[in-house]
Amino acid sequence: MSYSTWLTYGYGICVSDIKEASLERLQKLISMAPEYQKKIQEWLDDCEISEPAYEDYLEFDQDYMLGLATILKEVILEAEDIDLVACDSHDGTDYLIYVPDYPWNQGKHRQIKTEKAVEELIQKYVSILTDEVVEIDYQSVENGG
Numbered sequence: 001m002s003y004s005t006w007l008t009y010g011y012g013i014c015v016s017d018i019k020e021a022s023l024e025r026l027q028k029l030i031s032m033a034p035e036y037q038k039k040i041q042e043w044l045d046d047c048e049i050s051e052p053a054y055e056d057y058l059e060f061d062q063d064y065m066l067g068l069a070t071i072l073k074e075v076i077l078e079a080e081d082i083d084l085v086a087c088d089s090h091d092g093t094d095y096l097i098y099v100p101d102y103p104w105n106q107g108k109h110r111q112i113k114t115e116k117a118v119e120e121l122i123q124k125y126v127s128i129l130t131d132e133v134v135e136i137d138y139q140s141v142e143n144g145g
Contacts, residue, residue, distance in 0.1 A: 005144035008087045011118050012097030013126065013134050015069040015086075021129040023054045029128045030057070030071065033078035068129075069094040076125055083109040089141045096122070097139045 030037045040060050044052050058067035069086035073096060077083055088094050098118045112118050119136045126134050 003144055005142060008085055008095075008097065008099065008139075008141045008143075010085065010097035010099035010139060011115060011136070012084065012095060012139050013122055013136055014139070015066075015072065015094040015096050017134050018068060018126065018130050018132070020132060021054070021068070023052075023057075025129050026054055026057055026068075026071070029075055029125065032125075032128075033075040036074045036078050064088075066094050069096045072096050072125055076121065077109070080121065081110045082112060082121065087141050088143060090143050093141075095139050095141050097141070 030040060040057065043060055044050075044056065047056075049056050057071065061067060061070035064070065064086070066086045066088055069088070073084050073086040082098075085097050085099050086094070087097070098112060112121065122134075122136055
């Protein structure tokens with residue numbers, strides 16, 4: 001039996017710090033990415049959920065179970081063509097971070113060149129969910145399995 005660990009590092013937020021998001025604000029965020037919104041709606045229809053609750057949206061990510069982190073990642077990817085990483089730590093804390101990448105991968109999506117630009121991007125979307133200030137900082141997320 002073996003155990004592997006991995007580390008994801010970059011500049012971003014601890015999504016688990018977002019506490020006061022409402023259903024209406026979450027739906028507003030999702031509406032900024034019409035294709036992603038359509039996928040979620042199809043899934044809700046398949047699950048026969050006609051009046052989804054906040055938690056129903058968070059369960060859409062059945063692969064990684066990263067809930068709000070995945071929603072933020074996918075909305076930003078569709079709306080801005082910037083690929084952030086949604087991940088969690090060994091204790092189940094969720095993060096959304098902008099990670100360094102190899103130069104040959106940088107042509108796939110739009111790149112951000114400064115800390116300030118990352119902060120503005122993340123704040124733009126987090127502010128849709130909450131009025132609370134969510135700290136944007138360097139993150140080092142360790143997990144394993």
